[in-house]
Amino acid sequence: MTRNLSGILPLSAVALSLGGYSMITAADLQSLDDRALSEIRGQSGITIETDLTMTADKLSYYDDGKGVHLEGMRVGSSEVPGQGAFHRTRIDIGSDAALNLEYLVEDRRVEFSDIRLAGAPGVSMGGIFFDHSLQGTLTLRQQTAGGNGYEFDSAYTMTGGRLGYRTNGNSVFLDDITMSVEALDVTLERVGQTLELTAPRVTGSWQVGAIRYSSDPAIYGRSTDGNGDLLPSYGGLSGQYELSSTTDISAGGRAGEGLRFDNETTIHSASFLYHDDGHSLALRDITGAYRIQDLRLDVDQDWRGRPAVALTLGRMEGEFEVGAIEVGSAGKSFGAFNLSFLLEDQVFGGRNYTNALYLQGGGHADAGAQGLRLAAQWSLRLSDLSYTEDGNRVIISGLQSWGQGDITVNVTRDGVQGGTRFYDGLRIGFEGLEAGYRINGMRVGSDDAPLQGGTELLLALGIYPAYDFTLDGHMTLGAGGASGEGLTINSDIHIRDGRAAVIAAPYDEGNGEQPQKGLWLTDMTYDGHVRNMTLDVTDEGLALATEESWSTMDIGNVRIGNGVDGESLGRLKIQRFEQGSTTLIKPGGAGNVCVGGAGASASACSASGGEWEMRGDEGVTIEMKNILARAQSSEKRNSLLWETNRTVDGQGQAVNGSGTRLVLDNIYTSDGGDFDGDGVDDNTYGIQTDLSVDVYQTRVVKKENGADSLGVNGARGDEKIMDASAPQGYRYVSSPSEADRLNRPLGFAVKAETRFKELTINNIDLVHPVGGAQTAVFGAVLQNVNIRANLTATPIP
Amino acid sequence: MIRLTCCSATRFCLLFMALLPALAYSEMSPLGDDALADVSGQGGIYLSGDISINEMGGPVQNNYFGRCDEADKKCGARFAYRLKQDGGWMVLDEIRGMFAFEGLTLRVRSVDSGFGGDGALFDRDVIELGLPNVVRFSDVQFKIASSSTPRPTDPGFQQTDIFAVEMQGDVIMQGNLLVFPDGTP
Numbered sequence: 005m006t007r008n009l010s011g012i013l014p015l016s017a018v019a020l021s022l023g024g025y026s027m028i029t030a031a032d033l034q035s036l037d038d039r040a041l042s043e044i045r046g047q048s049g050i051t052i053e054t055d056l057t058m059t060a061d062k063l064s065y066y067d068d069g070k071g072v073h074l075e076g077m078r079v080g081s082s083e084v085p086g087q088g089a090f091h092r093t094r095i096d097i098g099s100d101a102a103l104n105l106e107y108l109v110e111d112r113r114v115e116f117s118d119i120r121l122a123g124a125p126g127v128s129m130g131g132i133f134f135d136h137s138l139q140g141t142l143t144l145r146q147q148t149a150g151g152n153g154y155e156f157d158s159a160y161t162m163t164g165g166r167l168g169y170r171t172n173g174n175s176v177f178l179d180d181i182t183m184s185v186e187a188l189d190v191t192l193e194r195v196g197q198t199l200e201l202t203a204p205r206v207t208g209s210w211q212v213g214a215i216r217y218s219s220d221p222a223i224y225g226r227s228t229d230g231n232g233d234l235l236p237s238y239g240g241l242s243g244q245y246e247l248s249s250t251t252d253i254s255a256g257g258r259a260g261e262g263l264r265f266d267n268e269t270t271i272h273s274a275s276f277l278y279h280d281d282g283h284s285l286a287l288r289d290i291t292g293a294y295r296i297q298d299l300r301l302d303v304d305q306d307w308r309g310r311p312a313v314a315l316t317l318g319r320m321e322g323e324f325e326v327g328a329i330e331v332g333s334a335g336k337s338f339g340a341f342n343l344s345f346l347l348e349d350q351v352f353g354g355r356n357y358t359n360a361l362y363l364q365g366g367g368h369a370d371a372g373a374q375g376l377r378l379a380a381q382w383s384l385r386l387s388d389l390s391y392t393e394d395g396n397r398v399i400i401s402g403l404q405s406w407g408q409g410d411i412t413v414n415v416t417r418d419g420v421q422g423g424t425r426f427y428d429g430l431r432i433g434f435e436g437l438e439a440g441y442r443i444n445g446m447r448v449g450s451d452d453a454p455l456q457g458g459t460e461l462l463l464a465l466g467i468y469p470a471y472d473f474t475l476d477g478h479m480t481l482g483a484g485g486a487s488g489e490g491l492t493i494n495s496d497i498h499i500r501d502g503r504a505a506v507i508a509a510p511y512d513e514g515n516g517e518q519p520q521k522g523l524w525l526t527d528m529t530y531d532g533h534v535r536n537m538t539l540d541v542t543d544e545g546l547a548l549a550t551e552e553s554w555s556t557m558d559i560g561n562v563r564i565g566n567g568v569d570g571e572s573l574g575r576l577k578i579q580r581f582e583q584g585s586t587t588l589i590k591p592g593g594a595g596n597v598c599v600g601g602a603g604a605s606a607s608a609c610s611a612s613g614g615e616w617e618m619r620g621d622e623g624v625t626i627e628m629k630n631i632l633a634r635a636q637s638s639e640k641r642n643s644l645l646w647e648t649n650r651t652v653d654g655q656g657q658a659v660n661g662s663g664t665r666l667v668l669d670n671i672y673t674s675d676g677g678d679f680d681g682d683g684v685d686d687n688t689y690g691i692q693t694d695l696s697v698d699v700y701q702t703r704v705v706k707k708e709n710g711a712d713s714l715g716v717n718g719a720r721g722d723e724k725i726m727d728a729s730a731p732q733g734y735r736y737v738s739s740p741s742e743a744d745r746l747n748r749p750l751g752f753a754v755k756a757e758t759r760f761k762e763l764t765i766n767n768i769d770l771v772h773p774v775g776g777a778q779t780a781v782f783g784a785v786l787q788n789v790n791i792r793a794n795l796t797a798t799p800i801p
Numbered sequence: 802m803i804r805l806t807c808c809s810a811t812r813f814c815l816l817f818m819a820l821l822p823a824l825a826y827s828e829m830s831p832l833g834d835d836a837l838a839d840v841s842g843q844g845g846i847y848l849s850g851d852i853s854i855n856e857m858g859g860p861v862q863n864n865y866f867g868r869c870d871e872a873d874k875k876c877g878a879r880f881a882y883r884l885k886q887d888g889g890w891m892v893l894d895e896i897r898g899m900f901a902f903e904g905l906t907l908r909v910r911s912v913d914s915g916f917g918g919d920g921a922l923f924d925r926d927v928i929e930l931g932l933p934n935v936v937r938f939s940d941v942q943f944k945i946a947s948s949s950t951p952r953p954t955d956p957g958f959q960q961t962d963i964f965a966v967e968m969q970g971d972v973i974m975q976g977n978l979l980v981f982p983d984g985t986p
Contacts, residue, residue: 457845457908507845507909507928522909523928564909564981565926572986600851600901600937649985658986676861676952689860704847707904707934720934751847759860762952784882785890785951788859788866788875795850800906 049096049104055088056080056112067303068260072313075128076117082135082166082225083111102145109138111164113225118374120365121303123311127366130171130374130415133225136181137164153193153200159186166225172372173221174415176430176483179237180213180227198254209244217483219417219428236483238491239541240279246272257302258316267296271324280541281488289327289340296320304362306379307408312362320347320359329591332543336591339393339622339699348385352406352440353472357383367414368433368478370422376413382406384441388451393593394620396699396750400462401455402444402512409437409475416480427494429482434497440472442520445510446799448750449726454733455514458799460507461752464697470505470520470567473528485540486549493537502528503567524567525576527560527657531639545590545625554581554640560660574648575660581640583633585690593623593698594755599794615703619753623698631690632763635670642671662773670766676787689761696755701748702796706736724749751798759790845908849933851901854878865953869897877943881951890948892960898941898968906931912979927981932974941968 058079064071081087089112096104115133140160147153165181185208192201214237216227228234249269256264274290298318306312323344328337349358360381367375384405390397412433416426446461447453459469475497482492508522536551557578563570598604601614609616635641650663675686704724711717718724718736725737726747737744768781858868858876867874877895884891910929914920948960 460846460907507907509909521911521926561986564928565911570926571982573982574986599849602856663985676863677954692860702849703903704849705904705934707906707931754850761859761861779886780884782883782886782888783890783951784880787879787881787952788855788861789878790855790857790859791852792856793850793852795848795852798847798849800845800847800908 049094051092051094053090053092056091057086057088065303067257067262070303070305070311071122072303073120073122074116074118075120076131077115079112079114081111082113082164089113098143098145100145102143105142105144107138107140107142107160109136111135111137115225121311121313124365126373127364128374129363129365129376130169130367133166133168133170133177135164135166135225136162138162147191147193151191151193153191155189155191157188158190159188160184166227168225169415170224171367171374171376171415174217174219174417175224176215176217176415177225178212178241179216179235180240181210182213183210184208195252198252201251201253203250204248205246206248207244207246209242211242212240214238214240214489215483217415217429237489238481238483239281239485239489241277242279243274243276245274247274248272256300257304258300258314259302259304262300262302262304265296265299265301267294267299269294278541280485280490283332283541283543284330285541285546286328286330287326288330290324291327292322292324294320294322294324306360306362306364307381308379310362310364310379312364312379315361315363317347317359321345331541331545331591334543337393337622338591338624339391342390342392343387345387346385348383350383350385350404350406352383352404357381357406357408359383367412368424368431370424371412371414371416371426371431372421374414378411378413379409380411381408390451391699393622393699396701397449398699398750398752399447399451399453400443400459401447402510403441404444404511405439405441407437407439409439410435411437412478425496427480427482429480429492429494431478431480433478434475437475438473439475440470442470442505442511443508444512448799455510456799457509458751458797461797461799463506464695464752464754468504468506469508469522470511471503473499473502473504475499484538486538486547487540490538490540493534493539495532495534495537497530497532499528499530502526502530504528505567519566519568521565521570522567524563524570525559526563526567528557530557531555542588545588548587548589550582550585552583553585555579556639558660560658572658574646575650575658575663577643577645577647579639579641579643581633581635581642582631584631584688586629588627590625590627591623592621592625592696594619594625594696594753594794595621597753597755597794599796617700617753619698619700623696625694625696628693628695629690630673630693631687632671632673633687634672635766641669644668644671664773665769665771667769667771667777668765669769672764672766673760674762674764676762691758691760691763693756693758698753699750700753700796701746702751702753702798704749704751704798749798751796754793754795754797756793756795757790760786762787763789845906845929848905848907849903851899853899855897856899863954875953879953881948883951890951892944892946892948894944894946894960894962895965896943898943899939900941901937901939902933903935904931904933925981927979930978930980932976932978934973934975936972936974938968938970938972942966 056079060077061075063074063077079089081089090110092108094106098104113133113135115131117131118128120128138160140158143157145155147155162181162183165183166177166179167181168175168177185206187203187206190203216235216237218235220229223229223235247269249267252266254264256262270293271291276287276290278285300316302314304312304314326341328340330337347359349356358381362379364377364379366377382405387403388399388401389403390399412435414431416429416431418428419426443459445455446458447455462469477495477497479493479495482494484490484492504525505520506523506525508520511517511520532555534550534553538549540547559576561572562574562576563572565571597617597619598609598614599617601609601612603609603612603614606616632642645665645667647660647663647665650658650660653659673687673690675689677685679686706712706718706720706722706724709720714732716732716734716736719738722736722738723740724734725740725744726734726749763786765784767779767783769777769779771777855877859866859878865875867876869876875895877897880893880896881890883889908929909926911926912920913924942965944962944965946960946962950958
């Protein structure tokens with residue numbers, strides 16, 4: 005029996021069924037003899053069965069004489085090495101002259117061992133493998149509605165899928181993929197010089213059982229290790245979607261030959277879930293739309309003349325809405341998010357930025373010959389990000405971002421190579437990444453609400469209102485959390501030439517761009533290290549536990565006013581060293597709160613002089629335990645240094661270490677004694693902070709008589725009430741009614757509790773540049789502290 | 802160095818001045834909301850709320866610290882420091898209380914006008930802490946003491962209480978606290 009028919013028909017059928025984007029590859033066909041023909045069954049068509057094995061040393065694509073090579077290509081069985089993958093295709097011609105294909109593919113593996121670029125010898129982007137079984141149908145017919153192209157319906161189910169990326173013997177792969185897709189009334193036609201693919205409705209659902217990692221070169225494309233145990237997992241994914249799209253494909257790259265893509269997609273509904281040991285983080289009720297204009301694919305060189313596959317973008321704009329972000333079995337939600345964005349060329353800081361990605365081989369130089377290097381440049385011209393919880397909405401308005409540099413991707417294993425320490429996992433590296441972002445301001449309620457200040461409220465989430473920096477380092481994502489599935493993160497980050505705003509005014513108040521005035525941390529370097537930080541989804545929320553972390557932030561100048569040459573308060577150096585710290589991020593805010601009084605009910609609260617606030621079910625609660633460890637070295641310690649009166653160098657820059665310094669050194673927490681008898685004070689309690697954040701209406705009173713900064717009149721003590729009919733969107737009311745109270749301004753409401761058993765500052769020194777260090781305080785100990793706060797923070801214009 | 806300047810002097814500001822004698826202080830007239838309309842670099846945040854310290858007690862449970870309903874235990878926070886190696890400890894003990902305020906503002910602004918003509922001469926950027934009109938103190942208390950050891954549970958612990966402070970009621974705080982650099986950074 006001859007079943008080694010090279011499979012153009014099933015391959016092309018599958019390629020088209022996957023969305024019609026793949027090019028149909030031609031292969032030599034062998035003639036079927038009579039005996040083989042006798043194997044073909046089907047009363048109303050033909051059935052072709054094959055065991056497909058295909059190998060190719062190299063597949064090359066050339067663009068203006070520059071090539072990219074897919075090496076070590078193999079198609080065959082994913083389960084039995086060396087054998088073919090079974091294919092069966094039933095072909096039928098319908099009464100409407102449509103070509104009907106029913107296909108079945110069992111345990112097929114498609115793989116490339118290397119992807120290389122001509123002109124970059126010795127390095128590759130790494131290898132890819134894709135295992136799958138497929139069953140589906142494809143109906144292809146001549147377009148009927150006035151066009152001269154084709155219409156097709158496609159539906160398929162994929163099971164047992166694996167999609168892996170492999171470098172230097174280590175691999176990360178999506179395991180146990182199942183997917184069902186249905187695309188009906190898809191049209192493919194030529195419009196002028198453009199191939200137009202229109203999919204009016206595509207629906208699908210998918211699931212990734214686990215994302216696995218292997219550092220054993222012998223474990224390749226399998227779910228288990230040599231002992232038969234499952235490989236460690238990052239967790240699983242699942243989702244569903246319904247979308248429609250139009251894609252135009254035309255010839256011509258950014259320069260010379262190449263391809264151009266234009267696309268418009270509308271997401272009618274979608275969901276995305278991350279699964280970790282039976283718990284899930286769910287993004288539900290996703291809707292949105294985006295439009296890609298002038299995306300070009302070339303084989304070219306990047307801005308440093310390095311050979312690359314170039315993806316360059318003219319413009320992309322879109323908007324996404326996530327209706328709810330839920331964690332845990334109770335379905336509690338953080339709230340809803342909305343993101344609108346425009347990616348387009350823009351000048352930032354006198355330099356033109358575009359959106360481009362140059363894919364190259366190599367990755368990190370010490371990680372081995374295989375890896376991916378992404379020379380990237382981006383220009384986020386404008387973006388708004390809004391957060392809505394319990395119906396209250398705040399908008400982070402006018403977010404812009406820019407950057408250029410190299411990002412490397414390697415799958416690495418634990419050890420030192422070429423002087424570089426690597427960790428198990430997927431390593432994302434940063435090399436000379438010059439980047440920045442800035443936020444114009446806040447809006448509350450609606451997109452057209454007046455621009456306000458208040459971006460400094462984001463500091464509570466560790467986000468500066470504006471920041472530009474040069475970044476080097478890595479973040480390695482290992483498989484497996486504190487127990488079972490999850491992530492283990494190791495990172496070493498170095499930032500130089502940093503400039504971050506702690507307080508920042510808008511960069512554009514409607515009259516063109518202006519320098520952002522604020523409080524700036526400038527001439528900043530930052531060295532941060534994290535070891536074995538686990539991230540898990542639990543039934544309560546997102547749990548992080550860090551074995552050890554230490555960092556040094558050295559701020560050359562704390563400036564007021566302009567971030568470039570504003571007056572300086574001096575130098576600030578902050579060192580942190582923690583061991584065993586944890587964080588739990590939970591959905592749901594503070595609930596019912598008595599602000600300014602005490603009481604568990606509205607009446608009791610009011611009787612105590614407080615304000616009873618019902619902040620709803622949504623929001624964010626963060627529970628942190630920070631264990632500050634005793635100093636171990638000059639880098640691993642908790643300290644705070646303030647330096648002034650420095651000498652200046654030939655360029656007029658202050659010289660760090662040349663001035664007078666105040667040092668709070670060796671700050672650490674303790675449980676207040678050695679209770680386990682090991683001779684060292686216990687340190688397990690740390691500083692525990694529970695922080696609940698809601699977007700909530702709050703009482704804002706006028707502080708002076710007369711007109712305010714926007715010319716709205718009121719008396720001292722009057723309350724600010726939002727009123728869309730008022731010229732500035734609000735008015736002042738001396739005695740607000742119940743209806744007025746419902747229109748109080750929105751802001752962030754924070755309920756916080758911080759407690760610790762003992763916090764020690766070992767010594768406070770004054771350091772003179774000539775006289776040296778003198779200890780001023782020989783120890784300061786703070787014990788038995790519990791601080792509770794109910795604060796509302798409202799942006800002001 | 803940092804210079805703090807308090808416009809529309811208040812008890813709060815004077816307290817700051819007392820605690821930070823090296824900081825310069827100068828009398829300035831209040832700047833109304835209408836005058837602020839001429840100030841560039843607008844924006845900022847408005848804070849209200851309450852802060853309580855050891856309302857029900859702290860996290861330590863031993864023979865010295867306990868809950869506030871345990872009559873024989875101390876439930877406040879304790880701060881001890883010493884200025885001499887191997888010396889005794891100064892202590893702020895039994896620190897408790899609640900502060901409630903409304904309308905503390907924070908922003909950066911340029912002062913280049915107003916203040917009776919001084920603003921134009923000043924012409925600098927400042928951090929402005931807009932003081933709340935009223936801060937309500939509820940059962941704010943602490944005790945000044947001297948102690949032989951930082952922890953009351955350490956062997957040989959001896960403590961001499963010197964005096965205790967209790968505060969109750971409203972404190973009026975008007976005006977702004979301005980922070981700006983001065984001297985060589």
